[in-house]
Amino acid sequence: MSIDSTQNHINPVRPDPSTGSGLKADVEGWAGFDKLSPNGIKNSSNSINNCLLEVSDLQVAYGGIQAVKGISLQIAPGELVALIGSNGAGKSTTLKTLAGLLQPVSGEIQYDGNSLKNIAAHQRVSMGIALVPEGRGVFARLTVAENLQMGAYSRNDKSEIASDLVRMYELFPRLAERKDQLAGTLSGGEQQMVAMARALMSRPRLLMLDEPSMGLAPLMVKKIFETISDIAAQGMSILLVEQNAKLALQVAQRGYVMESGAITLSDEAKELLGSEAVQRAYLGG
Structure with a gap:
């Protein structure tokens, strides 16, 4: 995979503990994501003995094909974990x-110590699991503001929803400028911002991002990844699937390499970046 040289240098903005800054526009009250995470999850030790998500021997058949083995x-x-592969x-x-x-054919998914077997998608959102899908999936005929409000559909705390909406506009200033515009008329990068903000409106503990850079211009890719890094630095657990392996591993702490439905390699992100096999297959080395 060839990596565009204009996308090779992401400088994640890390928060300054003395000022609480780090998020764009110095969003007040976001330290530790105490407003977004129901249980006030902060940046804790990344020991894998303390799992938020644990997947064991997961097998999935999709369209008559065993896609996950x-x-x-x-x-x-x-923790921010990257899942890369062709x-x-x-x-x-x-x-x-x-x-x-x-639905999996077999295997186990544990979230916060509880099995997700027979737990419907909407119930998982209420439990704190949010997915930003590939292709963004915005509601094209709704405004930006309406899209974000849809992200909070499982919540009843109206005053907190209003406060979170303000925070989304502070995190994504472009959306504040476009809040009354139909989402379908936005650029690809702006739609990606809508999709991410909509997911955050559910106050997740685990944010899953599927190919956030797909179809975006290099400058917008840089902005999106800086925002992902900002969100992770505030304590959000993130599982990042990304075609641009180098960018994904630059912002992640750990990574998994997936090929033909199987995990073939896992390690610290910096080790994967230096791996000759990974460089040959995904980094243009």
């Missing part, structure tokens, strides 16, 4: 299964 992976609270490797199928949109 017994994979296992783990995500700790506050097209058709089963990455998106994995995310859809974790979100409850597809």
